[in-house]
Amino acid sequence: MPQFIKPLLAHLAMLVLACAPGAAHAVSHPGPIVPDIAGGRVVLHRAVCARDARPLHMHCHAHVVVRADGTPLGGKAAVSASPPSGLSPADLRNAYHLTLTGSNATVIAIVDAYGYPRAESDLATYRAQFGLPQCTVASGCLTRINQRGGTTLPVTDTGWSQEQALDIEMASAICPACRILLVEADDDSEANLAAAVAMAASRGAIAISNSYGGAEDGTRPFAHAYHLPGIAVTASAGDSGYGAEFPASAPLTIAVGGTRLVANATNARGWSETVWSGTGSGCSAMYDKPVWQTDPLCTKRMMNDVAVVAAPGTGVATYGPLGPGNTSGWMVFGGTSVGAPMIAAIFAAYGAKPTGARSLWRHTAELYDVIKGSDGACGATYFCEAEPGYDGPSGNGTPKGKAGL
DSSP, X not given: OOTTHHHHHHHHHHHHHHTOOSSOOOOOOOOOOEEEEETTEEEEEEESSOOOOSTTBOEEOOEEEBOTTSOBSSBSOSSOSSOOSSBOHHHHHHHTTOOOOOOTTOEEEEEEESBOTTHHHHHHHHHHHTTOOOOOTTTTSEEEEETTSOSOOOOBOHHHHHHHHHHHHHHHHHOTTSEEEEEEESSSXXXXXXXXXXHHHHTTOSEEEEOEEBOOTTOGGGGGGGOOTTSEEEEEOOSSSSBOOBTTTSTTSEXXXXXXXXXXXXXXXXXXEEEOTTOOBEEXXXXXXXXXXXXXXXXXXXXXXXXXXXXXXGOEEEEEEOSSSSOEEEEEEESGGGHHHHHHHHHHHTTOOOOGGGGGGTOGXXXXXXXXXXXXXXXXXXXXXXXXXXXXXXXXXXXXXXXXO
């Protein structure tokens, strides 16, 4: 265990006690049904985690594609001869020119809130469907622990279980040979999630994914939990359009924005990307600008650093809980939650040991530049408008193999 982790764990344990909620959290209710519109095609989707209005509580950034009645689009079938809807691991690896698959010496950590009892069985179905090697608890490939490192896991929350399904499956898609460490925080409070991040670091993770966020107010005591030298700490940028969220706005966190990814037979890459209108981006109101950020208008930390697919209309195939109870099935997911585990898994697959988000600013020519789209109103600046070179929604661009990382 790195020496700086022990005092960090002790400090966060004190913050957890100080910030402990006075009442138990109810099971999350999903967000409203909203359309994702592009090219004349309308896809309905909703956030699986509603926003928790309490201060210093986070919400997950996963969006599930639904029918008009709110039920997830997909099916209950397990492994099937017909491919499920949504982008597959092969699609994602092809779109971002990824070739390496990692090794079982590498650990990628997924940090989320609440328990997910069917994590192992749902992951087994996903990996079997797409021909990925098995990843079980017995083999040591999959490990589930709580924020204190124990095996007594938190109460279940359906929305956060769906988030965890998306996360571990995206990690599998990009780094199928890596070991997965799933750390489940007691609830969605920032105190407990930060403690889970520190626990992940203490267990040897080379990359840690965080697919959640919330308001920056009051988060300064927790920012150092996401500053872990030599570990790729990623955070999804948000799913409500233009505006900064924590922990993506923490200075050394790798902030991951979202795009719309479409197959395109007319260009050499075979794919085209534009900014997803729902992605977060923005100039932090709280955190100082890192010395390596070179954008001209934001005097504080600017997010994002990088982006990948997030639009529900071009979402990814996911197998997980369809709703409360024990039934699982195929679904299509979007949201910037897709990106945090994917970028973490790319770092893990290539064995990279980054110096925080600085890594994404060193070789910007080695990323796919996203030059079209917007995520809000920002006075026609790069804060929310895509343009050649750096812009807030897509950061420095999207992965083009390992070179940009």
